[in-house]
Amino acid sequence: MRELGFHGVTVRFGTGRSALTAVDGVDLTVPAGSVVGLVGESGSGKSTLAKAAVGLVPTSGGEIRLDGAALRTRRDRRRLQMVFQDPYASLDPRMSIGASIAEAIPGRVGRADRAAEVSRLLELVDLDPARARSLPSGLSGGQRQRVALARALAARPDVVLADEITSALDVSVQGSVLNLVRDLRRQLGLTMLFISHNLAVVRYVSDVIAVMYLGRIVEAGPAEQVLTEPRHPYTRTLLDAAPRFDAGLDDPVPADSPLLDDEPPSPHDPPPGCRFHRRCPIGPLTTPERTICVEQDPQAGAADRPHRAACHFASEPIQSEVPAP
Amino acid sequence: MRREHWRAALRNPVGATAAVLLFALAVLAVVAPMLWGDAAEETDPAALSQGSTGEHLLGTDALGRDILLRVLVATRYSLGLALLATAISVLVGVLLGVLPAVLGRRSGRMVVAAVNLAVAFPALLLALFFAVVFGVGARGAVLAIGAAGAPSFARLVQTTVSSVAGRDFVAAARVAGVGRFRLVTRHLLPNAGEPLVVNATVMAGSALLAFAGLSFLGLGVQPPAYDWGRLLGEGLDRIYLNPAAALAPGIAVVAAGLAFTLLGESIAQVVGLRAARLGQAPADGSPATEPAPEAPAAPAAAAGRQPDSDAVLAVEGLRVGFPGAGPDGWTYPVDGVDLSVRRGETVGIVGESGSGKSLTALSVARLAPEHAVVTADRLDVAGIPLGGVGGSTDDAELRRKLGTRLAMVFQDPMTSFNPSMRVGWQLAEVTRVHEGQGRRAALARAVDRLRTVRVPAAQRRAHQYPHEFSGGMRQRAMIAMGLMSEPELIIADEPTTALDVTVQRQVLRLLKDVQRETGAAVVLISHDIAVVAQLCQRIVVMYAGRVVEELPAGRLDQAAHPYTRALLGSVPDLTTDRDEPLTTIPGRPPDPSDRPAGCSFAPRCSFADDACRADPRLAVVAPGQRAACWHPRLGPGPEATSGELSTLPGGVKRA
Numbered sequence: 001m002r003e004l005g006f007h008g009v010t011v012r013f014g015t016g017r018s019a020l021t022a023v024d025g026v027d028l029t030v031p032a033g034s035v036v037g038l039v040g041e042s043g044s045g046k047s048t049l050a051k052a053a054v055g056l057v058p059t060s061g062g063e064i065r066l067d068g069a070a071l072r073t074r075r076d077r078r079r080l081q082m083v084f085q086d087p088y089a090s091l092d093p094r095m096s097i098g099a100s101i102a103e104a105i106p107g108r109v110g111r112a113d114r115a116a117e118v119s120r121l122l123e124l125v126d127l128d129p130a131r132a133r134s135l136p137s138g139l140s141g142g143q144r145q146r147v148a149l150a151r152a153l154a155a156r157p158d159v160v161l162a163d164e165i166t167s168a169l170d171v172s173v174q175g176s177v178l179n180l181v182r183d184l185r186r187q188l189g190l191t192m193l194f195i196s197h198n199l200a201v202v203r204y205v206s207d208v209i210a211v212m213y214l215g216r217i218v219e220a221g222p223a224e225q226v227l228t229e230p231r232h233p234y235t236r237t238l239l240d241a242a243p244r245f246d247a248g249l250d251d252p253v254p255a256d257s258p259l260l261d262d263e264p265p266s267p268h269d270p271p272p273g274c275r276f277h278r279r280c281p282i283g284p285l286t287t288p289e290r291t292i293c294v295e296q297d298p299q300a301g302a303a304d305r306p307h308r309a310a311c312h313f314a315s316e317p318i319q320s321e322v323p324a325p
Numbered sequence: 326m327r328r329e330h331w332r333a334a335l336r337n338p339v340g341a342t343a344a345v346l347l348f349a350l351a352v353l354a355v356v357a358p359m360l361w362g363d364a365a366e367e368t369d370p371a372a373l374s375q376g377s378t379g380e381h382l383l384g385t386d387a388l389g390r391d392i393l394l395r396v397l398v399a400t401r402y403s404l405g406l407a408l409l410a411t412a413i414s415v416l417v418g419v420l421l422g423v424l425p426a427v428l429g430r431r432s433g434r435m436v437v438a439a440v441n442l443a444v445a446f447p448a449l450l451l452a453l454f455f456a457v458v459f460g461v462g463a464r465g466a467v468l469a470i471g472a473a474g475a476p477s478f479a480r481l482v483q484t485t486v487s488s489v490a491g492r493d494f495v496a497a498a499r500v501a502g503v504g505r506f507r508l509v510t511r512h513l514l515p516n517a518g519e520p521l522v523v524n525a526t527v528m529a530g531s532a533l534l535a536f537a538g539l540s541f542l543g544l545g546v547q548p549p550a551y552d553w554g555r556l557l558g559e560g561l562d563r564i565y566l567n568p569a570a571a572l573a574p575g576i577a578v579v580a581a582g583l584a585f586t587l588l589g590e591s592i593a594q595v596v597g598l599r600a601a602r603l604g605q606a607p608a609d610g611s612p613a614t615e616p617a618p619e620a621p622a623a624p625a626a627a628a629g630r631q632p633d634s635d636a637v638l639a640v641e642g643l644r645v646g647f648p649g650a651g652p653d654g655w656t657y658p659v660d661g662v663d664l665s666v667r668r669g670e671t672v673g674i675v676g677e678s679g680s681g682k683s684l685t686a687l688s689v690a691r692l693a694p695e696h697a698v699v700t701a702d703r704l705d706v707a708g709i710p711l712g713g714v715g716g717s718t719d720d721a722e723l724r725r726k727l728g729t730r731l732a733m734v735f736q737d738p739m740t741s742f743n744p745s746m747r748v749g750w751q752l753a754e755v756t757r758v759h760e761g762q763g764r765r766a767a768l769a770r771a772v773d774r775l776r777t778v779r780v781p782a783a784q785r786r787a788h789q790y791p792h793e794f795s796g797g798m799r800q801r802a803m804i805a806m807g808l809m810s811e812p813e814l815i816i817a818d819e820p821t822t823a824l825d826v827t828v829q830r831q832v833l834r835l836l837k838d839v840q841r842e843t844g845a846a847v848v849l850i851s852h853d854i855a856v857v858a859q860l861c862q863r864i865v866v867m868y869a870g871r872v873v874e875e876l877p878a879g880r881l882d883q884a885a886h887p888y889t890r891a892l893l894g895s896v897p898d899l900t901t902d903r904d905e906p907l908t909t910i911p912g913r914p915p916d917p918s919d920r921p922a923g924c925s926f927a928p929r930c931s932f933a934d935d936a937c938r939a940d941p942r943l944a945v946v947a948p949g950q951r952a953a954c955w956h957p958r959l960g961p962g963p964e965a966t967s968g969e970l971s972t973l974p975g976g977v978k979r980a
Contacts, residue, residue: 054500056500078500078501081500081501082496084493084496084497085493086493089492089494090493090494091494091497092494092498092512092515092516093494094516095511100494103503103511104501104502104503148497151497154501155501170678170852171853171854171892171895171896172892172895172909172910173913174895174896175894175907175909178907179907197826198826199826200899203899204901204903204907227899237827242898243829243855243859244898244899244900245855245881245898248859249830249837255827255830262781262797263798264827279827
């Protein structure tokens with residue numbers, strides 16, 4: 001397992017007026033043997049970042065490196081493997097699960113070795129090796145996702161990118177897949193970029209958490225620290241919005257302030273300055289003197305702030321005082 | 326499953342005709358040249374250009390050869406040429422069709438453009454052009470027709486392949502390092518194959534016609550060889566003397582063409598059927614037989630509870646059946662649900678997919694799928710008794726009442742709005758239909774309701790189309806639509822599942838405000854127990870078509886049913902211990918057509934014993950809390966029990 005690094009990675013779609021920068025100069029390191037959780041809302045570019053890493057979408061800038069060496073060829077990119085969100089779409093319905101896994105085994109391997117490897121992988125993901133010949137249609141969602149994990153591992157990757165692998169699953173199954181991810185990590189020392197919109201899920205498996213907003217990483221740091229002492233108000237907003245048993249809807253959080261924009265901004269036309277400023281509970285809409293948020297992009301200098309936060313006020317603790325509704 | 330579809334296809338007239346015709350043609354093609362090959366070449370100088378006689382049933386040609394025999398013998402050559410030409414079309418078409426998937430983006434586009442250009446020319450024109458290029462004769466004609474059919478086939482392959490190429494498993498194979506050619510042969514073509522087979526068959530029919538045309542024009546088969554087209558050409562010269570000489574080959578061409586087309590048609594039916602089945606829940610068999618709407622075993626556990634006069638929703642013994650594979654020919658995804666919601670109450674229904682929670686809601690709103698049969702001992706919605714009405718929704722008065730007193734909010738607000746109609750007008754339509762309000766007044770009310778749900782700039786946004794709204798705003802508009810009349814009950818079916826967490830919070834808060842301001846009762850259906858717990862006072866947990874537990878939201882930590890506890894333990898939240906494995910539930914929910922007797926959860930439950938073979942009823946375990954379990958868990962919360970609940974250690978196989 002080796003270290004995966006994103007260095008100023010940019011992905012653009014379309015041209016002219018419909019152009020869209022889905023990923024905008026992302027720097028992110030996934031250290032060898034650790035799990036980095038990437039959180040963000042839909043449209044924040046987190047899946048696009050993973051797809052760019054494995055070569056499913058072309059990058060228009062920056063570099064993706066493995067232990068410092070840039071990935072260029074298709075062969076290089078096979079060192080990264082991806083597990084997709086929907087296990088009902090990611091397995092060929094006409095191929096037995098054994099064949100799907102075997103296909104990813106690199107190099108020329110004899111028939112017997114191949115079968116043995118498939119059995120080993122199926123066992124690794126807690127599936128009965130005798131099922132290698134069954135078609136995906138006979139499997140439940142959780143079992144399919146195990147097969148998809150086994151296929152990714154078959155390629156002997158240096159890094160596994162897991163893109164929302166539990167969000168298409170029922171809750172009772174989601175737990176077992178998360179347990180599996182943790183077990184595999186312990187057994188194999190897996191290096192992993194774990195993408196999810198669900199903070200609690202990411203927290204459960206990750207050592208490091210990176211938060212993405214409108215194509216940029218706005219905060220990244222050790223998981224527990226990011227969750228207990230977030231430095232970016234967006235992380236705070238995400239944490240406050242996550243449903244929990246110990247707080248009701250009536251317990252106001254700063255982001256409930258009626259002064260703020262209800263709608264996420266369009267990625268086609270990101271706001272000037274800080275991209276979060278119109279939804280920011282500590283930004284110019286609640287604290288008018290903070291005009292710097294509208295004028296200056298906090299991305300510059302983020303590296304020097306705690307948690308590399310893209311916020312001008314990252315060094316101040318986020319106020320927990322709630323504006324009157 | 327596959328075989329029985331084909332058998333069914335054979336039984337219907339189209340399939341049967343195709344099969345009989347093809348069989349006859351195949352036999353003729355094999356047998357006729359062997360039996361009559363020589364006889365058909367035999368010239369009879371004594372009988373030149375005769376009409377129908379006893380000896381020559383369809384007469385003779387200019388050299389005195391028997392026309393009937395010649396038509397029969399020509400079967401092999403005509404069909405052979407047509408099939409050969411089709412094979413060429415298919416081969417070239419598939420090659421051209423998959424090229425864009427194999428080549429890079431730029432060269433792929435060139436191929437697509439070239440094929441599109443070729444498709445613009447009529448096939449017969451292309452065939453004539455190629456016939457001249459390749460030279461007159463059978464070989465030239467085969468090549469010409471083959472080449473002429475290729476572009477349209479290539480176009481088809483391109484579309485089907487590119488639709489398959491967009492699916493995740495192809496991306497997964499690419500990431501796994503599968504080469505381009507293997508990608509095409511193992512993933513793209515097999516999954517695009519069915520429509521191609523159908524079209525190839527139909528194409529064989531048209532190739533046959535094209536051949537007859539070319540030969541008729543003298544561009545195809547040259548003497549002494551002969552096919553139906555040439556026989557037709559020869560016969561046509563003397564059509565006034567001996568019509569049979571022209572009609573016989575003509576009929577042969579039509580019959581063979583028909584056989585191929587009908588075959589394609591039947592394959593399409595079988596394939597289409599299978600494709601349709603993939604999309605929907607298994608519900609085969611004919612709904613002709615009425616179900617035996619047997620009442621649930623007992624007046625379901627109403628013991629200890631009086632029918633509530635203050636209820637806006639009172640459901641007892643609700644069953645929703647589909648014709649299916651159950652023991653009595655029916656499956657019941659919802660199988661005896663009791664539910665009551667008081668005025669102004671918020672109730673959450675939680676369950677996994679397949680638990681019947683959405684179907685319960687749809688049945689209450691009389692929106693259950695058409696072939697579903699809804700029965701209930703009691704089904705009162707907002708004071709309207711729907712219990713005995715069975716399946717008929719024709720009662721306009723009833724629908725109007727229901728429409729004004731009940732509001733539904735669905736998961737995907739994009740599909741619940743008409744994309745070509747401005748949002749404001751769609752909202753206005755509700756009151757115009759139900760209350761006969763004028764356009765202007767209705768629109769004014771729509772704007773007002775949009776304001777109620779805090780859509781910014783409501784006046785302006787009322788004139789926008791649904792696609793101009795973000796997901797959260799669309800969901801707000803959906804709620805506003807429910808508020809157009811004064812609903813007593815709002816049923817929200819997974820209203821926030823498609824939304825981001827920050828937006829989810831806004832929508833849930835909005836629902837709460839609406840409930841508070843209008844006094845309407847809210848039923849929130851969700852797979853996420855945490856979401857439900859935030860909004861609702863009371864929580865109803867469903868499993869395998871039944872309610873297994875009903876409890877106040879505040880008592881979730883005292884959940885009595887092992888399933889409820891497992892659900893709570895399997896979802897990590899921001900306080901979950903990261904060093905402990907999450908609770909998992911072994912196995913999977915039972916198929917609705919094959920539920921175990923007694924408690925449906927027993928096979929997955931670590932507390933199950935012999936007692937669980939009997940049906941558990943909802944019984945009071947604590948004030949306001951009822952559970953359908955023989956071994957209700959009492960006492961401390963789910964976290965404490967996660968050890969005894971089937972937490973699987975890493976090495977155990979999960980079947």
